[in-house]
Amino acid sequence: MPPLDRPSRRPIIGVMGPGAATPELLGLAEELGRLIARAGWITLSGGRDAGVMAAVNRGAKSAGGLTVGILPNGDCRGVSAHVDIPIITAMGSARNNINVLSSDVVIACGMGRGVAAEVALALKAEKKVILLACPAAAQTFFRELGGDLVSVADAPAEAVALCAAAVKNFK
Amino acid sequence: MPPLDRPSRRPIIGVMGPGAATPELLGLAEELGRLIARAGWITLSGGRDAGVMAAVNRGAKSAGGLTVGILPNGDCRGVSAHVDIPIITAMGSARNNINVLSSDVVIACGMGRGVAAEVALALKAEKKVILLACPAAAQTFFRELGGDLVSVADAPAEAVALCAAAVKNFK
Amino acid sequence: MPPLDRPSRRPIIGVMGPGAATPELLGLAEELGRLIARAGWITLSGGRDAGVMAAVNRGAKSAGGLTVGILPNGDCRGVSAHVDIPIITAMGSARNNINVLSSDVVIACGMGRGVAAEVALALKAEKKVILLACPAAAQTFFRELGGDLVSVADAPAEAVALCAAAVKNFK
């Protein structure tokens, strides 16, 4: 996305993560949401009331952020209560492409089949991707696939610092 | 959409209109955007920097509203400068279905080929549709197709009053 | 679609019609399928085992034709048994745009909300559309919307003759 065309738009950070997650991963996602909101950015996710999606939106709203959810279903059923703007696609996993195209930076928070598709689609669209709490095999594969587009973060704060570098031209 | 599940969400009003429009229609669209924003609702449109889409977003922002644009292209090129949240679909006119599914009420402001598809898709999804500044043949056809789902408004204020009735259960 | 690029491809005729239909309309759809198959063309439809979709595919197969169905669901459930090639989109009514973009000519056989969306999307894509067994209000509206792109046929044979004229450059 050419930032100079729309200098005043707030950056949109896409957080992709599995619908089923460990308590530890949920904690990371919630912290990520808080930090994204505090940075003044918009949080975009898959929008479902499950796993990383629910946690990142809860975190973002706890810090006064704005949240967008791109839903796979054809109505609002199953949307996280912490999504301000539910986008209803009715297109299942094909909506994963919208998730990443609409994000200025993509953070994978944990790994799963849907998340893997989102990382690959983000790289196809030449988006910056940050891997947080992803297994070694995912890191190796996506670094090979995406080269310099892929970074690995060890904690939410590091992921957000990488986002800040990526969107600094928005300011 | 079942409003009781998410009582605190702000209603999303979808305004669909042609990319090429007369000055009179642009005036109606801009007024519509202002009134939607003043009602405290979110404005959703096709997001392009053209015709009714540009005008309704300009009106909404002039009254401090929040604007969402569902873009047909694969990047931010051509997005209206008055869209706060551009959703990048890369799916051309198939995004018209997302436009209407994501709207609690759909207003057709003027008529065209894309707008006609949006009205038909909205009716398919059992959404309330308000026709503003639509030709007689469109009114006749869509009333026959949609029955009680379709209303005709003579001015932006009447369209917004019809919206208010449709979303009153949100409050 | 530029026919000269692919001179040997067989024309694809899209037949769009409601999932709920009268016996008379089903008879027209079945005859349409037979005539399309006899002309050597491929029949494309929404693919469901219902109404006009089921009838046109049955007709096409009874005359040895090849049938493609573009399904709204995420798996093969509900596909017409007379579809040779089910395309599984999992994108609901957004697949209507694929239906018309993949068709060299679009025939609306009867009218309904989904069909109306397909006719409008076909016109948006500058496709030839033939209206068969459509109510007067639909004829008036779509002729106004589509101009020379829209023809009205009184019987399946006339619809097929109009198709033949439209795809003659394929031969």
Add this chain to the structure above:
Amino acid sequence: MPPLDRPSRRPIIGVMGPGAATPELLGLAEELGRLIARAGWITLSGGRDAGVMAAVNRGAKSAGGLTVGILPNGDCRGVSAHVDIPIITAMGSARNNINVLSSDVVIACGMGRGVAAEVALALKAEKKVILLACPAAAQTFFRELGGDLVSVADAPAEAVALCAAAVKNFK
């Protein structure tokens, strides 16, 4: 897909591969297309006139097969000349989900960003995936992600033998 519902349908084998490929990979893809056609199956691909997509369709047609291409663009430009049935999606990489949902078995012939998305989406939909000529890091990652759904083949003949096992209930 429940094969028992439609016992007479011919299996559809999806071959996913990069648009830029080495001569060696193109040779594998062409052989794969020939073997799929000889088995009496339909070949489905991304449909573009590039790389593995072009090669697998050329191979399939050389053996008298039937070929379906699911195109990312909004018209027939760039379609492989060896595609019998071009499906025009106008939805860019979101069409990757259609590619895999419409395939009874998915073969990844080589690896790339689009292919990686297709493998992940196929696993999300619980489809069998066969990896042919994929790097070690891809094999490790996708086996971890997909478990028993993922097989690795060393040659086109082995990939086709794995397909035969997967679709044997169709006969």
